[in-house]
Amino acid sequence: MAPAVSLRAAVALLGQFPVLAGVDLDVEEGSVAAVLGPNGAGKTSLLFLVAGLLPMRSGTGRVLGCDLFGDRRDLRQKVGLLGHSPALYPELSATENLSFGLRAMRRPVADARAALERVGLTGRLATTPARTLSAGQSRRMGLAWLLARRPALWLLDEPHAGLDVPGRDLCDDVIEQAALGGATVLLTSHDPERAAKVSNQVVQLAGGAVVAASDGQRSPRVA
Secondary structure, three states: OOOOEEEEEEEEEEOOEEEEEEEEEEEOOOOEEEEEOOOOOOHHHHHHHHOOOOOOOEEEEEEOOEEOOOOHHHHHOOEEEEOOOOOOOOOOEHHHHHHHHHHHOOOOOOHHHHHHHHOOOOOHHHHOEHHHOOHHHHHHHHHHHHHHHOOOEEEEEOOOOOOOHHHHHHHHHHHHHHHHOOOEEEEEEOOHHHHHHHOOEEEEEEOOEEEEEEEOOOOOOOO
C-alpha cells in the first residue's frame, strides 16, 4: 500500500526564499507523524504543501494518491487543516459556524452537535457568538470541525497550543481515535515529549529539510 504522504526532495518557495529545501518524508496511512523543529524550520510550510495550498517548485510528491504538481485542487477536498487560528465567523455561534461549514461542503449537518459535544463545547458555549470563545475554546472548535468533516488526512499545526492540560489530553485522544478510524495525521509541535507519545514517527525539521527521524511511542496500527 502506498503511503498517504510521500515526498522526495520537495522544494517550495515563498517569493524567492526556499521555505522547504529538499524534504524527504513518508507517512503511512492510518498513522500519526509529528514534525518538530525551531521557529522558521518550515513546519507550517510543510503542512501547507501537503494540503495543496503551497505549490511545489521541484521534487516529487503524492498525497492521498494526488500528484502535488497536478492534482492540488482535488487534494484540498480530502484534507483538513487546523492552523493556529480556526477560521470562524465571529458573530455566529459554534453550532452555527459548524453547521454552515458542513452545508457548504455538503456534509450532514447533524454531525455538528456530536462533534461539539465531543470537544466539550456544549450549552452556552455552543450558542454564544464565536468572538466570545477563549483561545483554547477556539482550538476545540477547530477539532470539532475536523471531527464533523472527517477528512482522510488531518494536518494539525501545533494543535496543543492554547489548550490547558485537560484540553491537551482531549486533543491527544481525538488524534488517537482519528487514526484508529483510518485517518492519517500529520502534526507539528514544540512539545517533543507529548508529540512522541501520540505519534508513530517523529521527524526533526531544520532549514526546510528533514535532519533526523525516529519512532514515536504510539503503538503501530494493526492491519
